[in-house]
Amino acid sequence: MRGRLDADADVVDGIDPPSVRVSLSADRIVGAAVGFVDEFGLTSLTMRRLGERLGVEAMALYRYVSGREALLDLLVGTLIDEMRGDSDVLEQPEDGWQDFLQRLAHGVRRVALAHPRAFPLVASRPAEAPWLRPPLRSLEWVETFLHGLRSEGFDDESCVAAYRAFTSFLLGHLLLEVSAHGADVGPLDVLEETTEPTPSRLEEYPTVMRLRGRLSEDHSDVEFEDSLEELLERVDLMRHETTTWS
Amino acid sequence: MRGRLDADADVVDGIDPPSVRVSLSADRIVGAAVGFVDEFGLTSLTMRRLGERLGVEAMALYRYVSGREALLDLLVGTLIDEMRGDSDVLEQPEDGWQDFLQRLAHGVRRVALAHPRAFPLVASRPAEAPWLRPPLRSLEWVETFLHGLRSEGFDDESCVAAYRAFTSFLLGHLLLEVSAHGADVGPLDVLEETTEPTPSRLEEYPTVMRLRGRLSEDHSDVEFEDSLEELLERVDLMRHETTTWS
DNA sequence: ACCTGAACACCGTTCAAGT
C-alpha cells in the first residue's frame, strides 16, 4: 500500500467539481457542447464557458477543435449520427419503403425533440455541398436514403425527387415544432412571463383574436403523422419502378 | 451671401463618405442593417460596423434601437412587411382562395430569394407567440390569411389547418432554397473554392456518387410550383365549407 | 436633442511559457 493516490487530492476538496477529471478529447468536448446547448441555448455557448464546464481553460479546447465554428459543425454531425444508435431506424428497408421512410422520419423527429435548442443549427448551418439538404445532411444518411429506395425499385429520378420532398417536409415540420417549444432565442433565455404572452394590439386583428385558442392547440403528433402519410402517398405517385437486374 | 455652409466642409474632403449625412432614425438603421446582411451576411452584422456604415459611432444607434437583438427583430419585421408593397400579393381573395394563396406563397418566396442571407432569421427567431409560425409570423399576415380563407367559405378549423400546412410548406421549401444559395455561413464568407466542393470521401458512398449530378440539378422553380399545387389540393381536401350569414 | 469618448465586461484566438 503506497498511500493514497495524489490525483485524488484535488477532487477531495473540490466540492462538486465541474466534471470528473477525464482527459480531454474532441468527442468529450462536442458532447459537453451538446449538453450545454440543450441546457442554456445556442447563444450561451462560449468557448470560455464550455472550458469552464470541462474544468479547463478555454484555450485548451483548441488542441482538439480548431475553433468555435468547427465545434458547431461537429455538433451538427453528432446530432445526426445520434440516429444511428436508434434501433427503430433501419439501415435498409425490411418491410417496404414506406416503413423505411416512416422509421427514418420518426428518428429525425426524436432527435429534433430531444435537442430543440440545437436543432435549428442542423437547419441553418451551411452543408458540405448544396445538395446535402438539411436535416438529412450527412453523406451517410443520404446514401442510406437513396440506396434504400433504389433497392425498393425506385429509379434514379424518383429517388432524388423523394429525397427532396422528404427533406423539405421534415425541415418545415420539425423546425416549426421546435420553434414552438421556444427554440433559438436571443441573449437571455429567461422568458419574461411578466409581459403578457399575447401581443397587446390583438384587438385590431379580429380573426386571429377569435381563433387564438384554436391556433394555440398543439396537435404536433397527429399533424406529423398525417402529413407524413400524405407525403408518402405523394412519393408513391412520383415513383417510377425500375427493373433490378440481380 | 454669407459664405459657404460650414456643414459642407467635412463632406468636401471626405472621399466617398459612408453615406450622405441624413439624420438617424429607426427606419434608416433597420434599412441599413438589411443591406448590410444582404451584402456581408448575418454574422458580420455588428453594431459597430453598422454605425460605421451610417457614418456614426455605434453608441449613437442605441438612441433608436434598444440593442442588437431588438434590431434583428425589427429586421425580420421589415422583411415580412416588404410584401405589403408587392402588388401581386392581395390583401384579400379576388379570384378564389387558390389564387389568393398562390400569390401569397410567391410573395414570400420573392422576399426569401431577395434576401437569402437574412431569411434564416425569419425562420429561427422566436416569434411573439408560438402560434405565429414562420415565415408568416406577423399578426398582420396571419389576420390576412385567416380572414381571407374565412371569406372564401372555409370554417374555423379548416382555416387553421390550412395556415399550419401552408407555413410548414413554405418554411421547408424556402429555407432549403436559400440554404442552397449559400445562406447562413460561418465567420468568413469567402468560400474557399480551393478545397474541392465535393466531400473527399465520396467514393465510399456509391449511390450518392452516382446520383451526384442529378442531386445537384436545381429545379427550385418548378419544384416550388408543383409542391404548391399539391399543397393546394391537400388544402382543398381538408376544407369544410361554412355558410356565411351576410 | 443628438452624438461621442472612455470605460466595462465579455468574446474568440494565438502563442510563448510552464509542468
Add this chain to the structure above:
DNA sequence: ACCTGAACACCGTTCAAGT
C-alpha cells in the same frame, strides 16, 4: 504532451460629457 497566462483585436452596452 498537454494545459495555462498573458495578450490582442473585437464585441455589446452604459453613461457622463460634449456640442
